[in-house]
Amino acid sequence: MVIKQGMKGTAVADWQSFLKSQGFAVKVDGDFGKITTAATKEFQKEHGLKDDGIVGEKTWEAAKNAGHEPSKPKENGITAEMLRKIFPGTKAELRNRFLAPLNLHLQEYKITSKAEVAAFLATGGIETDYLRTTVEYASGRAYEGRKDLGNTQAGDGPKFKGHGFFQTTGRYNHKRVTQATFAKLGIDFEKEPRRLAEIDIAVESALIFWRDNDLSKWAKKKDFFGVSGKVNRGDAKKKALHYEKRLALYNKCMSVLPEKIFS
Secondary structure, X not given: OOEOOOOEOHHHHHXXXXXXXXXXXXXXXXXXXXXXXXXXXXXXXXXXXOOOOOEOHHHHHHHHHOOOOOOOOOOOOOOHHHHHHHOOOOOHHHHHHHHXXXXXXXXXXXXXXXXXXXXXXXXXXXXXXXXXXXXXXXXXXXXXXOHHHOOOOOOHHHHOOOEOOOOEOOHHHHHHHHHHHHHHHOOOOOOOHHHHHOHHHHHHHHHHHHHHOOOHHHHOOOOHHXXXXXXXXXXXXXXXXXXXXXXXXXXXXXXXXXXEOOO
């Protein structure tokens, strides 16, 4: 497989994910642009290869020797048209930022059934204001001094306001996300809370939370009440805030998504 500037898709996202793991400042957005090309050239230089920015056989081999195992994601999956139907009020440039990370990481974490994907999209969809943002709109001042959130230092409220696909809030919860994801992501969200708002990190950290809390147990049974309660209230038996909105979005996801999303 050869990928290069101008190409898009999950294969590109997979390569970007590898570059990011090697310390290069690239976004995992599935769009092979100038920044990905520049990072690819640097990687090639570091490994004594021709720095043409094209990921061909020799570059893949160097990546493999560096520990990369291509996930071989399929090019089917969630499409821009599906997201348009589910989130019609959100601008295309905002909702489509999630396409490549979703298609890459949902498969990586084996969240692939219609019921699971619908529950994941609906939960994150409400928390991100229908894929418009991964940062809470409010200033966070209302969280200042909230010891139940671990906000014990001056400025913790605004610093640790909601970030991510599931809107992690508070110093304590940012620390918990760090503990759960550090082995995979290598980021201390207590020191750099806004990193949790980066689209690919937001999606993958939410999937790690999903996996660690076995949310598929409820999703596969189409128990969306349990999924949303666990994410939003920390308890599958508690009703999530704005549950009616969440349920409406879940039902829309179930109506739009095909029975088989990934082959």
